[in-house]
Amino acid sequence: MAxxxxxxxxxxxxxxxxxxREAYAHLLPPEFLAHGxxxxxxxxxxxxxxLAHDAAGRFALVRRRGRVVGFAGAGPARAEDDPPRVDxxxxxxxxxxLTEMYGTGAARAVVDRVLGRGPAILWxxxxxxxxxxxxxxxxxxxxGAGKLDEIGGRRLSEIRLARQMPPEKV
Structure with a gap:
């Protein structure tokens, strides 16, 4: 992780x-995934x-045998998405x-690295x-928040997911 x-x-x-191409084949046209x-x-x-501007701690990646196999990026909630009012x-x-990394813990690790454990949202x-x-x-x-996005000539529904502050350990 870096x-x-x-x-x-x-x-x-x-x-x-x-x-x-791996995750959205059922949502997007093959020609868009191949060329778009x-x-x-x-x-x-x-x-x-x-990545040059304030990327440290906001974007992280996972390498396997020297090759990038995953990444994540996070930061302050964007105002245009009308985020919940949470400090x-x-x-x-x-x-x-990549699918080859499913089940290895790599996705959880890279998300935790950029997001931390506090309250968060995502689409x-x-x-x-x-x-x-x-x-x-x-x-x-x-x-409860949702929006429509047009990608590859298709209208796709997105939903917002939220995570509250985890309880403190005793």
Whole structure:
């Protein structure tokens, strides 16, 4: 586990694209998944810039045998998503691990690293049972907020999941 740096942008995008193809094949058209994700040099540059500005502790990645196999990014809850009014509320912006890493604890570790254990929110496709089950194990549950997103020519429903502050250990 390590903090992500600008030089990791291409590897992170390769993981993200592979994960979209693995996780969203039932949601998005095959032609979009085959051609609509990568190939834009500006996309890589945007990620380099993102990782260059205040990325330490906000973006982390998992390597296996030197290869990036997962990553996550988090930060303050975004105001445009009308987050619940909770002190120090964080938002998980992105989290992906390759299927080869399922069940290894890598996803939990990378999410915990960027999110911490306090109150948090995230958005997930409503029709994504694997991700929803994973987040439920981390204490997240639907909070009633939802939105529609248009991706690849399809309108997809997203729901917001929220996690409250875990009880203190005695």
């Amino acid at each position: 903090d992500a740096v600008p030089a990791d942008a291409e590897a992170i995008l390769a993981v993200k694209d592979a994960c979209w 994700l990568g190939g834009d040099p500006q996309r890589t540059e945007r990620w380099r810039q993102l 120090d509320l964080r938002e998980l912006y992105t989290a992906y691990v 997930v496709f409503e029709d994504n049972p694997r991700a929803r089950a994973f987040y439920a194990k981390l204490g997240f549950a639907p909070d």
